[in-house]
Amino acid sequence: MEKFLSVNTLYKSDPDLKQEDVEMLSKWCDQQKHFPKVLDIQIALALHSCYYSVEQAKNCLENYFTIRGMVPELFSNGNPDKSAPLKQAMEVNLVSILPQRTKENYIVVLAKLMDTNPDLYNPQLASKVFDMQILRHVYTEGPSSGVLVIIDMTGGVFGHLLKMNLTDFKKFLVYIQDAMPIRLIGVHFINVVPFMDKILALLKPFIRKEFFSKIFIHTNMDTFYEHVPKEALPVDYGGEADSVNYQFEKYKKQIYDNQWFYDFQDTMVVDEGKRVGPRKDADSLFGFDGTFRKLSVD
Structure with a gap:
């Protein structure tokens, strides 16, 4: 059975990943009342995927936990x-x-x-x-x-x-x-x-x-x-x-x-009831309905 990669391993292998950025984002995540308990490895992956932009990583984490919780049939x-x-x-x-x-x-x-x-x-x-x-x-x-x-x-x-x-x-x-x-x-x-x-x-x-x-x-x-x-x-x-x-x-x-990993993933969703401010819903994120059968594909 595999386990999460240690974020310390990433610090050693990736000089562009700054520990202070991970720690800053960890504190920010703790302040988001609707978030699950976010691990440092999740923050590090978000930073890496956003080319180390802290603000973009915040959006990535917000979208990640929100969409996964909002679309259980996919995630x-x-x-x-x-x-x-x-x-x-x-x-x-x-x-x-x-x-x-x-x-x-x-x-x-x-x-x-x-x-x-x-x-x-x-x-x-x-x-x-x-x-x-x-x-x-x-x-x-x-x-x-x-x-x-x-x-x-x-x-x-x-x-x-x-x-x-x-x-x-x-x-x-x-x-x-x-x-x-x-x-x-x-x-x-x-x-x-x-x-x-x-x-x-x-x-x-x-x-x-x-x-x-x-x-x-x-x-x-x-x-x-x-x-x-x-x-x-x-x-x-x-x-x-x-x-x-x-x-x-x-x-x-x-x-x-x-x-173990997929069981963990099921816990990594937001609690909309604890969100400060307007709640997110599918219409605000995705905004339409339909199937390919309703489209002209000839």
């Missing part, structure tokens, strides 16, 4: 033994942290469908396992200079797109942009589906310009290898890492072996 109950749908989602979706980093010290995350039957696909739970796996990694092994996400769309069909709920989709995109304590460097789509243009058209209204510029669509692997070293990839992609099937079994084991 709570990470125990597959207590949730048959989550257990099924783990058999459908692969989210693997590959063992080798890039030369820039970016971690590489591979996501793909292991079962391409759209009837089994639940995008809400696919988002959940993505968050579960990446946060487990950064809390226990520490942050990296950035995160590169590879989305292999092999086997994707229009039926997968039609399963998506627009409200949940936007909530998760807001969370990634404003709350998730990582530096998202790029999202690389490979083996793209014919309707990729429709996916991009749906993404664009909900992603800020600077984030949209981090999306890369690869029609061949040569351009992809310019961003991700080939040797870092599983042998299925011509690389030197263990196979996709090996990564699949490893990722599931990592989640099952670290239930």
